[in-house]
Amino acid sequence: MDLDDIDRLRERHPAWRLMRAHNAPLVLSFLGPYFVDENRAAVPASTIESRLDDYLYDLHRTDPGRYTNDASTYLDDWSAADAGWLRRHYPVGSDQVHYDATPALHKAYAWVEGMRARTFIGTESRLHTVIDLLRQIVHGAETDPETRIAELERRRAAIDAELADARNGIIRTLDETALRDRYQQVAATARELLADFREVEDNFRALDRSAREKIARWEGGKGELLAELISSRADITASDQGRSFQAFYDFLLSEDSQTELDQMLDAVHRMPIIATDRRLRTVHHDWLDAAERTQHTVRTLSEQLRRFLDDHVWLENKRIMQLVRGIETAALAVRETPPADIGLTVNAPGVPISLPLERPLYDPQPETRVDSLVEPDTSDPADLETLLAQRYIDTARLADTVRELVPPRTSASLSDIIQQRPVQHGIAEILGYLSLDADDIAIRIDDETTTIPYDDSAGNPKIVRMRHVTVSRP
Structure with a gap:
C-alpha cells in the first residue's frame, strides 16, 4: 500500500475513525462485549438502550463528568x-428500529484485543497449520497418478506405524505446552470466523443494495433488467466467496460434523490442564447463527427477484410504482448531499369567512348544585371478597420454570410446560407466561389453536382455548 491508499483509509474507513474518536473507549468497552463476544444479531432499540443506560449509570458513579x-x-x-x-x-x-454491529467494529475490537500483553504465544501449532495447508494445496492440485499414489502410501505407512505402536502400548501424547498452544490457535480461529461471517454478510448486503438501486433507476425493458438481476444473483453463488461460504455451511449442517464437533469440544473443555474459554464450548452454534444470518441476506435478494416477477402486481400498481421509483431516484440523488432545509407548503382551498351575526347569543346556564354526600341509611356495605381474592402472579417464578424445563437454543409449547408444571392460580398464571419479558426467553404466538386444561382457584377443572404459544430460549 502506498501513501495515498493509507491516507484514504485513515479518512474514510469506519474502523480507523473509531480508533480516532474521543469516546472510543466507551464504544469498544460496550459494543465489543455486547455484540462481538456474545455474538448477538440485530437487537431492538429499546433493549440496547436499556443495557447502555445501565452501563452509563455504572460509569457515572466512578467518573461523573466523562x-x-x-x-x-x-x-x-x-x-x-x-x-x-x-x-x-x-x-x-x-x-x-434495530441495531446491529458492522464489520468495522469487529476489526477495531480485534485490533484492540490484540494489543494486550500475552503471557503465552504459541508458534508450533501455527507452523503445523501452515505445513498442512501447503501439503493440501500441493497434493490437492496434483494430477500425476504416480505422485498421488506415492503420497497416499506415505500417509498409510505413517498410520500403520502409529497403529503398531498403539498395539504395543506405545502412546505418544502432546505435552501441556503443545495442548495450550493448539487450543489458543483454535480459539483465535473460531473468533476470526465469526468476524469473517459478519463481513461476508455485509458484502452480500451491499450486493442486495446495489440490486435495489438498479431497480429504482432502471428505465429500459423489464426483460433486460431481469436478465441483469439474475446474473447478479448468479455472481454471488459462483464467486469464490459464495462457493467457500456454501461449502462451509453445508459441512456445518451435516449431522455427523455437528456431533463430532460437539464431542471434541466437550472433551477439550474437560481437560484440567487447559484454561478453557466458555464461549468456545458452543462456538459451533454461534457459527450456525452467523451463517443463517448471511443466508437470510441472500434470500432477501431472491425475494426481490420474486417480487419483480409478479406481473399482476406490476400491471395493477404501475402508476404507484412510477411514483415510488421517482422518490427512490430522488433520494439516491441527494443521499450524499442531503438538502439543509426541507419544507412543505400547502395552499388553502379557500379564504375562511367569519360573520359576527352568525355567532350565537350568550345563553346563561342555570346554576347546578352537586351534592356528593351519601345518606348513611342508603350506603351499602362494601363487598371486600373480590378484593381479598386477588392473587399475585410471580413472573420471576414462571421465568425460572421456563429456564428449568427448556434448555438453551431449544423451544417448547406452552401446553407442554403447563403439563409439567400445572398452574396454581388459574387463567391469570397462563396469561403471566405470555407477559414474560427476558433477554433469554422469547414468546411466539402462532395461528394454530390449542386447548390447555387447568384448575381454577377453587380446584375445578377448566379448559381454555387459545392460540398455540411456543416458548423458546434463543
Missing part, C-alpha cells in the same frame, strides 16, 4: 453515516 449524553444520543451518533459502527434498520415484519 460521558454526559444519554443512551439514545450515543446510539444515534454511532449509527450515523459519518461513524458506521452500528447498522440502524427496520427488519422485515417489525416496526421498531
Whole structure:
C-alpha cells in the first residue's frame, strides 16, 4: 500500500475513525462485549438502550463528568453515516428500529484485543497449520497418478506405524505446552470466523443494495433488467466467496460434523490442564447463527427477484410504482448531499369567512348544585371478597420454570410446560407466561389453536382455548 491508499483509509474507513474518536473507549468497552463476544444479531432499540443506560449509570458513579449524553444520543451518533459502527434498520415484519454491529467494529475490537500483553504465544501449532495447508494445496492440485499414489502410501505407512505402536502400548501424547498452544490457535480461529461471517454478510448486503438501486433507476425493458438481476444473483453463488461460504455451511449442517464437533469440544473443555474459554464450548452454534444470518441476506435478494416477477402486481400498481421509483431516484440523488432545509407548503382551498351575526347569543346556564354526600341509611356495605381474592402472579417464578424445563437454543409449547408444571392460580398464571419479558426467553404466538386444561382457584377443572404459544430460549 502506498501513501495515498493509507491516507484514504485513515479518512474514510469506519474502523480507523473509531480508533480516532474521543469516546472510543466507551464504544469498544460496550459494543465489543455486547455484540462481538456474545455474538448477538440485530437487537431492538429499546433493549440496547436499556443495557447502555445501565452501563452509563455504572460509569457515572466512578467518573461523573466523562460521558454526559444519554443512551439514545450515543446510539444515534454511532449509527450515523459519518461513524458506521452500528447498522440502524427496520427488519422485515417489525416496526421498531434495530441495531446491529458492522464489520468495522469487529476489526477495531480485534485490533484492540490484540494489543494486550500475552503471557503465552504459541508458534508450533501455527507452523503445523501452515505445513498442512501447503501439503493440501500441493497434493490437492496434483494430477500425476504416480505422485498421488506415492503420497497416499506415505500417509498409510505413517498410520500403520502409529497403529503398531498403539498395539504395543506405545502412546505418544502432546505435552501441556503443545495442548495450550493448539487450543489458543483454535480459539483465535473460531473468533476470526465469526468476524469473517459478519463481513461476508455485509458484502452480500451491499450486493442486495446495489440490486435495489438498479431497480429504482432502471428505465429500459423489464426483460433486460431481469436478465441483469439474475446474473447478479448468479455472481454471488459462483464467486469464490459464495462457493467457500456454501461449502462451509453445508459441512456445518451435516449431522455427523455437528456431533463430532460437539464431542471434541466437550472433551477439550474437560481437560484440567487447559484454561478453557466458555464461549468456545458452543462456538459451533454461534457459527450456525452467523451463517443463517448471511443466508437470510441472500434470500432477501431472491425475494426481490420474486417480487419483480409478479406481473399482476406490476400491471395493477404501475402508476404507484412510477411514483415510488421517482422518490427512490430522488433520494439516491441527494443521499450524499442531503438538502439543509426541507419544507412543505400547502395552499388553502379557500379564504375562511367569519360573520359576527352568525355567532350565537350568550345563553346563561342555570346554576347546578352537586351534592356528593351519601345518606348513611342508603350506603351499602362494601363487598371486600373480590378484593381479598386477588392473587399475585410471580413472573420471576414462571421465568425460572421456563429456564428449568427448556434448555438453551431449544423451544417448547406452552401446553407442554403447563403439563409439567400445572398452574396454581388459574387463567391469570397462563396469561403471566405470555407477559414474560427476558433477554433469554422469547414468546411466539402462532395461528394454530390449542386447548390447555387447568384448575381454577377453587380446584375445578377448566379448559381454555387459545392460540398455540411456543416458548423458546434463543
